[in-house]
Amino acid sequence: MNAETNVKAAKANILQGINAAIADAMEADETVIALGEDLADPEEGGVCGVTKGLSTRFGEHRVRSTPISEQAIIGAAIGASLVGFKPIAEIMLMNFTTVAMDMIVNHAAKLRFMSGGQTNVPIVIRTMTGTGFGSGGQHCDYLEAWFAHTAGIKVVAPSSPADAYGLMRSAIDDPDPVLFIENLPTYWAPSTAPEKGHRVPIGKANVLAEGSDLTIIAYARMIQEATPAVAQLAEEGISVELIDLRTIAPWDRETVVASVAKTGRAMIVHEAVTPFGAGAEIAAVLNEELFGKLKAPVKRLGGAFCPVPFSKPLETAFAPQTAGIVAAAKTLVGK
């Protein structure tokens, strides 16, 4: 998106982008179905209203509210997907995936391989998360690394309404399971509205700003922290290339490695805790590919290694912020 189209373009928020993507997919393909807690309109279309209007439009047989039974939700999605349906299963909050891990990791991710390709599991698992609303230790973790560590499942995390729409359409089209991570605190942030039918390819990063001194790789809400950091750093004469990863698994190695080969410096920013996080994998690959060409060690900025705290100052300090990104960038470039 550029400034010109921004002026005229209609506005939408991420929540609306996801809703529109599901609606357009359901309209185009009657095998697209959705299930999850509170999903249908009598239950107000989800706790945040992401699926509002869908059951009224497409029927409660296709947009189905479920008991609070995460294993049953993912199991039902898997079973229906084995015989021709494209289910979108909502696990309300990412922490609740923990009670459905057997279904996700042992079954959704593995059935294609274990069956020698005879079956596949084209499901989308929607889940929301993110710090900032004072939810404490069990409602806002970023657990993407667990899933990215599992062969057989893709993981995406959009940061804008257009990407949310385009990635959701691609996730629904995909013949394999896709975990679709929605950042709850930024659901309502307005930006350019998505174009109907637009697809954002899974596995393709987006270079949001070009630069020459340092590459910052981030995703989800961290884009909103990194964007002002890039502007501040520019004022201080530091040119930053900002990459929105968009897909965590399989991540866009080509774009990231090419960028860091150019800038010679890299910083990965994510809300998930730093140890063993996605940043560790990216840093390892950058070292494997660019050892000797790097001008500084690859930097990781992630959440503090503790459960997400409730108390506001602690919660705020838990996740990376603009000021911390600026400071770390200056250290990396030696200013």
Place this chain on the structure above:
Amino acid sequence: MSNRAVPDAATQVEIYRRMALIKANDERSRKVIMSGRLVMPYYSPRGQEVIPSAISVNLTDDDYICTIYRGSHDQLAKGLPLKDLWAEVAGRVDGTCKGKGGPMHVTYPSKGIMVTTGIVGSTMPIANGLAWASQLKGDGRVTVASFGDGAANIGAFHEALNLASVWKLPVIFVCQNNEWGEHTRYDKTSNVRVADRAASYGIPGVRVDGNDPFEMYAVANEAVARARAGEGPTLIEAMTYRFFGHVFGDADNYMDKARKAEAIANDPVPRYRAKLIETGVASEDQLAAMEADIESQIDEAVEFALASEFPGMEELKRDVFAEEMA
């Protein structure tokens, strides 16, 4: 249950054929493992032959099953070809899953064998999804989820039965209660019958002698009819006994010897065989010929499997996703 379905003569013989196939295949599996020609984790279904044999004659190839690591009886009864099975458990490329799944993950969609899982309790939630698909399509298919008594104590059991009830899904939950959850007796892990738990979900729950082909047939027939008619799920607790330890090679010292001897003395396979002859439904010669035919089919399958190639290393990159891994 006043109008209990009774299998006709041809069906009675067919149930026996499936039982004899399962028994012979189990005996051969243990023999081949002992010979050292094949290495695999093996969970014997010996003693549980009646359950899938009497259920599957009520199903068509289009109906779905989900079963577990102790599942070769369910798979064979549903029509899995012996060659595909043996090549799979031998890890060969001609196996149903190209050797990539193995004995715990045998899959054969053309006969409705959709999922075989190594995780206790995981057949039920997935079976619901298959049944939901049938409900949406209105295709009249039925899904059978098999599991053991141990799986009745896992949360997934509760979640799945509740959802199936609320959504009125065409699914049948078949608990093969062989008295043992791994090394622990059922009565040490639950104070109630599995079938009685159906009341908690407002669905029919039936405990049946799973070693009696006629009883098993009648109960399955009713559950299948109910599911096909859109009347919802049934929980069947089929009582049986596991003749061997949990996994082949386990010394089974935890199993009461007298109880085990009693169960083996009441082996349902020869018992039913004798009944078919006694009632004039089949002759000794007919059944002997059938058994000989099964043996020669197994001979052929074993040799086919062991002569088949192992999958190539490129298979490590295939079937992780639709597109091959880099």
